[in-house]
Amino acid sequence: MVYYRPLRNTILQIQRYIRNGRDLGEYVHYDFSYQGPLSACLILQSFGKEALDPDNPYINSVTQGRFVTFGAPHILDMVAMVGRAALEAFWFHKFLVHRRLRPEEFGGRLQNHMTGDACYPINSELLDSQVVSEVFKEYGTYLLPMAYPEGCPTHPAYPAGHACIAGAGVTVLKAFFNESFPIHNPVVTSSDGLSLLPYSGPTLTIGGELNKLATNISLGRDFAGVHWRSDGIEGIKLGEAVAISILQDYAKTYNENFKGFSLTKFDGTNIKIK
Template identity: 50%
Template sequence: MQHNVNSPRSPGLPDASGGGPAVGVAEAGTAEPAPTNGAEGRVPVPSLDGRGFARRARGYRIRIEAAHRAYAEPFPRHRNNGEHEEPYLASYSKGLPHDEYGEVDLDAYALWNRALAEPSVDAFERVPRGLDDGRPQLNPLSAFGLDVEGPDTHGLLCPPAPRMDSPEFAAELGEVYWMALLRDVHFVDFDDAPALVQAAADGLSAFSGYAGPTQGGRVTPRALFRGTSRGDLAGPFISQFLLRDVHFGTHTIRQRQDTIEPVDYVTDFGEWLAVQRGAERDTERDYAHTRYIQTPRDLAHYVHYDQAYQAYLNAALILLTSGIPNAELLDAGNPYRTTRGQMGFATFGAPHILTLLAEVDARALKANLYQQYVVHRRARPEAIGGRIEVQMRRDPGRYDGLIHPELLESDALERTRAKHGTYLLPQALGMGSPMSPEYPAGHLVVAGACTTMLKAFFNEDCPLPDPVVPDRAGTGLVPYTGSDAGRLTVGGELNKLAANIAAGRCMSGVHARPGTYQHGIRVGEQVAIGILRDQKPTTHEKGTFGLTTFDGERITI
């Protein structure tokens, strides 16, 4: 590894090859004898002198080894699904000029491509906007930033998204349409299988490319919109970490949130076109009436206004103040799990995990935005809804072969047209989707990263006692009395939390599952594992981090 001339090697440190001290400075590292505190007991007192060289050498070696972990292997060859061709019908173009069909202006898209190839603030400022007062793009330059902890974000692989003409994409978008139709059904009613819930389960089972959770080979009301990891099917739909009180210092946070009216947006083609061009649209919030998350619309509302790592910070605080003894709560590798005379704090304790959640959030978002802007640049489901509306009503046949027939013939689309008068995908929020490409979902990459961090610190098999669900009004919590109430664990509810966040973004209409869930969450997982591997050598304790991946593999760091 070559040193940068602007960062000369400090004298007295090992060279970058991992060898011993530099020639001529070994004598400087000779340790002086440790002083004592008197002749009687001759108890050693830690020396403040003579040990600087050894510490500097160790710290330098740790940093070099971290760099080797990040850059020893060549970066993977990133591939998209091959849909980035004129007229860019399956590519992200929100906020740029569009014609009357919602197809992007090719000259504007050429400047967009150029800015992504030669990124700078000025290059992106030169890209034409669909509206002078339209919404700005979401931080595309962060995709090109670097980090000095964890894996390089350009070295993480996210497989190509399903093509728009594939049965897999038909199933993904079909699920988002069903989610929109069920936005105001209570989660506690899913198991009772009201007619619309059963229709959604049957409709998803009919898609040949569906890859979400099933029971006995079919989608059931119990499996509907849930995740595919251990614990996702146990207990209530909503994770306990989105319901229980959060004790934050002297504050107690009840997880009741403000509400929005049961109104769907962007169901008119003129409105849809304005939104594609970057129009800002408000969603009125009712701050006076609060309730716990109890419907898909509530969950969609939560994941629109949250800070990306908020749910996981809350989960950590819930666990840290749960009263569960450390011997049961902490991961088996935590060195303070059973100690009596000392406790973890800056290492293996509360400040350690809370800080890492914020660190991994920022790094996961950089990884996500690189994949979104540079590699895949996939159009949002909202945009594809416009293609469907053109194909089915405004200009039949214009997009023949572009969209899989299983989607065009699905019951979800017909129910949507009957309810709203168009085939557009109804949005839960007035502004529609965020100003960035769809794949992978940023909330999902952060979910994978933050839940992995939490699983590394806490015992995943620890039971979570006394599960709760919202009451019918949504203003209080009542005991969950299902037959599986005793099967809820820390790991299962963390997996469910990630799945809830994934579902909430799709229930908004801004992402599609399960592809973005299965791949995006693993990108975040790799970010967290890389940071943990960099963190472990910096601790003096001989503890470890153990966790179960979303694929079910148990690893120890």
């Protein structure tokens, strides 16, 4: 749940379930690094062994249970581990490779361009769009309106850290859980965000909802105005690659009769790691 911020620098002290882009942007304003994947992991653990990946070596055992390996401590540790590794990966790309400016900074260039204080090669698609005049009409400036009072982080934009960590954590969860497992009795947020309602629609699966989780965490930062969409799209892919490399290393170390990790990548490709 989040505290809803309806106006600039104003917070209503009413807890609401996330229901729109503004609420989502506020969630990824205050979450800790891998909170989304961690929360998902705890929820998935509550579904029981039927939700585990079919290749879990303990799933059919009547004499042994999963714990140190292939159990809750193992999965929770992996989610945290790949999150930290993803952090190192995107930090490297941010500072040592791309150094892409933030949308807020680009808004400053647009402001100077429109007022004649500078001349930048800004694409006419933006200059001729209605959004430029609408922003000026509302705020008296061409600067980018921001959801966060402190504005963008001061480090480079590409790739998005939230997206990278989410992509890594979700990839691990796909490896340990059955992506096709149907989620029973799902709920959705009411329009005012104050209650949860029964969901009616196509069957929701673990794999589908994990994909939504990674995407929504990425999009929340876009809604806030601190990232370009491509920051998130490529950040998710980078996090996935980090997690797959770690799963490849660990798949060779288990003493159990383990057939390997199976998962579906974000691009729809099915892979086997063993």
